[in-house]
Amino acid sequence: MPNAFVPGQGNLSPEAEAMVERRARVLGPAYRLMYETPLHIVRGEGVFLYDADGRAYLDAYNNVASLGHCHPSVVEAIRDQVGILATNTRYIHDLILDYAERLTATFPDALSQVMFACTGSEANDLAMRIARAFTGGTGIVVTDNAYHGITESVAAFSPSLGPAVDLGPHVRTVPAPELYRGGGADLAARFTADVEAAIADLRRHGIRPAALIVDTLFSSDGVLPDPKGFLAGAVEAIRSAGGVFVADEVQPGFGRTGEAMWGFARHALVPDLVTLGKPMGNGHPVSAVVMRPEVCDEFGRKARYFNTFGGNAVSCAAAMAVLRTIERDGLMENAERVGRHLLEGIRALADHHPCLGDVRGAGLFVGAEFVADRESRIPDRHRASRVVNRMRELGVLISVTGRSHNVLKIRPPLIFTEANADRFNAVMAQALDETR
Template identity: 50%
Template sequence: MAVRSTIMDTNSFRPEMESALDPQTRQLTRERAVLGPAYRLFYRKPVHLVRGRGSHLWDADGVEYLDVYNNVASVGHCNPRVVEAITRQASMLNTHTRYLHENVLHYAEDILSTMPDEVNRIMFQCTGSEANDLAIRVAQSYTGGQGVIVTHEAYHGNSALTSKLSPALGTAQSLGLRMRMIPTPDTYRVEIAGQVANECSPEVFGGWMADQLAQAVADMKRHGIKFAAFLADSIFSSDGVYPAPVGYLKPVIDKVHELGGVFIADEVQPGFTRTGDAFWGFQRHGVVPDLVTSGKPMANGLPTSLMAARAEVLEPFASSVPYFNTFGGNPVCMAAAQATLDVMRDEDTMGNAKKVGGVFMKALKEFQAEHACIGDLRGAGLYIACEIVKPGTKDPDQRKALDILESLRGNRVLTSVCGRYGNILKLRPPLVFSEDDVDWFSTAFGKTLKECGE
């Protein structure tokens, strides 16, 4: 099967690979046929996981792995405080938000306290796709427009609406006729007036990106489409992870507002203390969104998501369209979300992300100095991109990146790739990642690079 989706097909198992599998794994992959052909498995030899704790996972044979990819279990796999909160609430009641319950109200107030004062309303869903879907509807109702702008390799969900705004899903996924894409903010390759973007000031680089957005809005206008929203993940995760220069989003968001649109900050990946600089990724750039969405990390893996909004932006939609999500904001998920937030505060996951992320980046830079295939390293906190290139160039080397992934899997380290060319190692572990875990990764990475001829 030809590679079509950068986030789904790059690091994936294909049926023609099954001859290399042991009998049990081969049988399990065959039994997955009942799920239909749309699903994907990681790795040429899929991993059969049965247990997790913190940043560590165990397979069915008892082999231990280091998880350097999973932001869903944000405070660690099977965090005991989250498990206890889930168990306690599930033993009493689980129902929906058309009844009164303290959990949803307490959590709503608590999570809003982490956001700018202007963002003062919140609604709950089950998935990030649902949160982004709702945010787009709210933005369109507020602005009276339909046009949405995203970046070239963005991923924002699986609903009928959000999938058409997710070019990372690949060539088989049709995109919306009223959407436009602007270039990935590729600070490694973009040049502005002869200067590489990663050497530019936030104002210069942000000005370049704002110009790209203005051109997209002008094209919408020529086609009779009114601009509604710029939807972006503030660390541009699927695009390849571009966190710096800090502040470059401010000129972009200023341009969004100047042109009559709203900014939807998709915080599924950069939010919840991951960058080590702020609770939310957008806060690093000194901007206040009109709408904020999040999902995966907020309840440590339970299907929970949110859409927060400025009251005046939410009003036109909410005063005219009733919204009900049966399990969005249910007491069990809210208990899990509250426990997750409490752990983040009590164990200072933001401080840990900054400290351990710094140690992690330092270790990677030592490898970069010795291995020409590592073209660029960039990141914030516990979100790091390691770009694999053909030595002496900036040409992406997807084959080498995938070989490195497979070798890391053999050395009991799990991660994946991202970016337009599928050549960027996406290092995004649980927020409880430790310096000992960095040592484990470094040992495995050194061995992997030798195995891959580096």
């Protein structure tokens, strides 16, 4: 994992050291902590997380608490509903219908049905079950450092989990559409050709294509928003091959890109299925698949769907509060405005720091790519890690992403202000000055 704590290293207090030992004993070896010196977090409020010593950290990383930690409207909605009812979809209930209608109203008309789950992994797992039933195929095309989740089915098309997690025999990867690394004016054509080649290879092996699935901001591939519209040809290719296009909006969705509620809008297309997760309940476990009704017809008639907690009344109340808050407080517009300010600030830093080879973003999701030098563009993961860990020492939280772990992953809550962005930039400037 990028930016993972290495046990035995770091500068931990005796108390934190003891907790790390308890973790290893009772949670086992599969869990990872972030940063060279992990954080012991006890409280969150707005754009800040607080550690056990009461120190505040400006959170420019966690997109789950997308409205800010413990947003009052979401907290109130959960507190109210949890005392009234939290039961399941086998009874008729108002909230799931009210929310489902309000949610689908934020999508293009064709995407009018929604099914609920609890995690982004479950949403992607379900989307693939539906895609397979609809297309009769099994083949899946993803980018080469994609992350879509951790169920067995989804881990098999999440190459970013690393070589210890096998890709499925029905999975093909294509190079991430990196404008900075050779895409140039031909990026769309190249990406389309790569997807077509992957489809041809599936067919050559007797595997019928089911889906192309991408995070529409390519978060784990290094944050790749540009140029607008480059996805259209690849989507056309998978559809021509009898497959569907699944937009994974777990990262870019719910207004983060600033210009639209959903990341796929940037590419001026309408997906067949859309998966939602992390920010949907601002921390409450809720996720969904939104789709064209005809896609689910076959699956729905034959294979019933029931997710015990998915779409329960408390989840729907939390999710409704999130959607209302985004709309009421103009948070999409805020993401656009403050995101532009943040991006400009980081680009200004790049003017003085040639180690920053490329700075790109959409709304409140910025990627800043470290290179050894601007001619070779060789990825510099070491410097990226130094900056992330120095910023953490200075009280600002981000992490890294991309195949080479050399891209800063800057993803603050949608309530970020220009003052927050200025503070971020000041700390980043200091970290750049103090690291090498």
